[in-house]
Amino acid sequence: xxxxxxxxxxxxxxxxxxxxxxxxxxxxxxxxxxxxxxxxxxxxxxxxxxxxxxxxxxxxxxxxxxxxxxxxxxxxxxxxxxxxxxxxxxxxxxxxxxxxxxxxxxxxxxxxxxxxxxxxxxxxxxxxxxxxxxxxxxxxxxxxxxxxxxxxxxxxxxxxxxxxxxxxxxxxxxxxxxxxxxxxxxxxxxxxxxxxxxxxxxxxxxxxxxxxxxxxxxxxxxxxxxxxxxxxxxxxxxxxxxxxxxxxxxxxxxxxxxxxxxxxxxxxxxxxxxxxxxxxxxxxxxxxxxxxxxxxxxxxxxxxxxxxxxxxxxxxxxxxxxxxxxxxxxxxxxxxxxxxxxxxxxxxxxxxxxxxxxxxxxxxxxxxxxxxxxxxxxxxxxxxxxxxxxxxxxxxxxxxxxxxxxxxxxxxxxxxxxxxxxxxxxxxx
Amino acid sequence: xxxxxxxxxxxxxxxxxxxxxxxxxxxxxxxxxxxxxxxxxxxxxxxxxxxxxxxxxxxxxxxxxxxxxxxxxxxxxxxxxxxxxxxxxxxxxxxxxxxxxxxxxxxxxxxxxxxxxxxxxxxxxxxxxxxxxxxxxxxxxxxxxxxxxxxxxxxxxxxxxxxxxx
Numbered sequence: 001x002x003x004x005x006x007x008x009x010x011x012x013x014x015x016x017x018x019x020x021x022x023x024x025x026x027x028x029x030x031x032x033x034x035x036x037x038x039x040x041x042x043x044x045x046x047x048x049x050x051x052x053x054x055x056x057x058x059x060x061x062x063x064x065x066x067x068x069x070x071x072x073x074x075x076x077x078x079x080x081x082x083x084x085x086x087x088x089x090x091x092x093x094x095x096x097x098x099x100x101x102x103x104x105x106x107x108x109x110x111x112x113x114x115x116x117x118x119x120x121x122x123x124x125x126x127x128x129x130x131x132x133x134x135x136x137x138x139x140x141x142x143x144x145x146x147x148x149x150x151x152x153x154x155x156x157x158x159x160x161x162x163x164x165x166x167x168x169x170x171x172x173x174x175x176x177x178x179x180x181x182x183x184x185x186x187x188x189x190x191x192x193x194x195x196x197x198x199x200x201x202x203x204x205x206x207x208x209x210x211x212x213x214x215x216x217x218x219x220x221x222x223x224x225x226x227x228x229x230x231x232x233x234x235x236x237x238x239x240x241x242x243x244x245x246x247x248x249x250x251x252x253x254x255x256x257x258x259x260x261x262x263x264x265x266x267x268x269x270x271x272x273x274x275x276x277x278x279x280x281x282x283x284x285x286x287x288x289x290x291x292x293x294x295x296x297x298x299x300x301x302x303x304x305x306x307x308x309x310x311x312x313x314x315x316x317x318x319x320x321x322x323x324x325x326x327x328x329x330x331x332x333x334x335x336x337x338x339x340x341x342x343x344x345x346x347x348x349x350x351x352x353x354x355x356x357x358x359x360x361x362x363x364x365x366x367x368x369x370x371x372x373x374x375x376x377x378x379x380x381x382x383x384x385x386x387x388x389x390x391x392x393x394x395x396x397x398x399x400x401x402x403x404x405x406x407x408x409x410x411x412x413x414x415x416x417x418x419x420x421x422x423x424x425x426x427x428x429x
Numbered sequence: 430x431x432x433x434x435x436x437x438x439x440x441x442x443x444x445x446x447x448x449x450x451x452x453x454x455x456x457x458x459x460x461x462x463x464x465x466x467x468x469x470x471x472x473x474x475x476x477x478x479x480x481x482x483x484x485x486x487x488x489x490x491x492x493x494x495x496x497x498x499x500x501x502x503x504x505x506x507x508x509x510x511x512x513x514x515x516x517x518x519x520x521x522x523x524x525x526x527x528x529x530x531x532x533x534x535x536x537x538x539x540x541x542x543x544x545x546x547x548x549x550x551x552x553x554x555x556x557x558x559x560x561x562x563x564x565x566x567x568x569x570x571x572x573x574x575x576x577x578x579x580x581x582x583x584x585x586x587x588x589x590x591x592x593x594x595x
Contacts, residue, residue: 024572040457040501048586071455078455130499130522146501146526147457152586156593160586161525161572195442196493200521229496231521286442373451373498394446394497401450401469 002261004167021166033127039082044151059157065097067109107341110134110309117249121237137218139237166267172209174275182217183409187280191290199229215244227287282407302384311389312340316410321353323414329361330420338365374399433485441491445503463509484511495523508532529582536567
């Protein structure tokens with residue numbers, strides 16, 4: 001029987017001819033990623049070794065990546081102490097892929113992994129972050145796990161009890177109309193599938209729209225697949241995957257490319273005509289509460305946020321800077337921009353984008369998770385409304401359960417920054 | 430088996446931001462996370478902290494309980510009070526985290542119960558002793574049950590580590 005991309009990947013990973021959806025496997029892990037929650041992983045890892053008479057050693061220090069991004073620079077003594085504890089562990093264990101709070105190597109984990117060439121097609125990649133699904137954009141089976149699960153991976157080198165997921169095939173065809181981007185596509189899809197519609201399944205992206213979408217856009221799609229409950233999102237690797245890995249991520253070794261079987265069995269097939277999409281907005285307080293912009297525009301906005309592991313890449317910053325160049329952010333609206341990595345920050349600096357953003361009145365923050373999850377910068381006041389290019393709008397998400405968060409694409413954020421209201425970019429020049 | 434009152438009835442799609450708000454994520458240890466359980470629901474959070482909620486009480490929720498982030502604090506903070514979560518179904522990472530940290534959760538697709546109702550988990554069913562109805566429990570895959578039976582992932586992984594000598 002034909003296999004989907006991830007089923008094929010899993011069969012190869014455990015050396016079998018085929019696997020079936022629903023069976024439970026133990027899988028060797030190619031890359032294990034954590035951020036500041038490595039502090040809890042370390043605690044649980046040491047617990048596993050307690051009373052075993054053995055010194056706690058990770059199975060392979062070259063297959064672990066730790067990136068500081070959730071609270072950078074540290075916002076409290078507690079975080080700083082956690083970060084110090086992690087640094088000590090990294091040094092003691094010889095973990096090589098460590099990205100500290102530095103302007104040369106730092107950034108958000110879901111940008112650091114791809115841009116440094118850590119992600120490859122065919123990998124089993126786990127991360128203690130739900131948006132680990134991002135890396136399916138490069139053909140990895142990448143999914144989020146908890147800290148104790150990661151501690152077991154560090155100890156054993158494998159992930160226990162992975163249920164082979166069924167797959168939802170999403171076929172997208174046609175060219176995006178003006179003002180419509182990958183973010184609008186994924187918001188539309190999450191709205192259609194609902195927040196639980198892809199639970200325990202993988203979303204596999206196909207169609208000519210996806211084939212012509214650059215990796216930056218594919219990362220957006222896979223990043224937010226988890227918002228429909230998906231275990232992972234995946235784009236079967238192609239020429240664009242190779243281009244990105246070779247030209248942008250500096251990968252030189254041989255790539256293992258394969259495709260799903262033509263007779264693969266999917267749980268469900270969703271077809272989307274990209275030419276008919278409008279810019280989309282996810283309304284409070286769930287990501288699947290999605291409406292075309294026409295139904296939401298005119299809403300007053302207190303704070304615009306551009307950035308995050310979803311939409312903080314160079315093409316996102318570029319389109320926002322171009323829209324704002326020579327104009328001003330509306331009075332009474334604050335605009336925060338936080339690039340996804342220092343490499344992007346530096347490129348945006350060289351291109352003059354950051355200068356244009358600052359001149360327009362935006363505040364450019366350091367790369368990191370920032371306001372997205374309400375633990376560091378950019379918290380909202382009571383009864384305030386934010387419009388953000390981030391990925392979640394749950395009650396309390398930006399630090400205040402008495403505030404509201406709407407989600408959108410970068411170009412909608414930029415157009416709305418100019419007016420102070422949710423605005424259709426096709427109507428703002 | 431477990432018997433207790435429903436102390437909190439929740440809707441569908443309860444996110445980890447509601448169970449354990451992101452701003453408390455610097456607190457990681459299972460011994461410290463319970464103080465922030467449902468922190469934005471001041472009444473319930475206070476009742477927990479003042480020990481007004483007996484161990485073995487039930488939280489009842491709809492579909493997709495624990496959706497959102499992978500933060501394990503969302504499972505460990507409930508486990509700290511030894512509450513049992515009964516939901517129509519759970520989000521994947523939360524479900525896995527619950528098993529790993531030993532939080533008791535029950536997948537019960539048909540569950541009907543309100544705050545104050547008394548529930549009992551027995552014979553693969555949830556019995557609502559107040560309404561007199563019972564609802565079938567969906568069993569966990571065997572490989573997962575093994576982790577629960579071992580008392581969580583830490584003892585389970587410790588055993589594997591010793592067996593395999595890795």
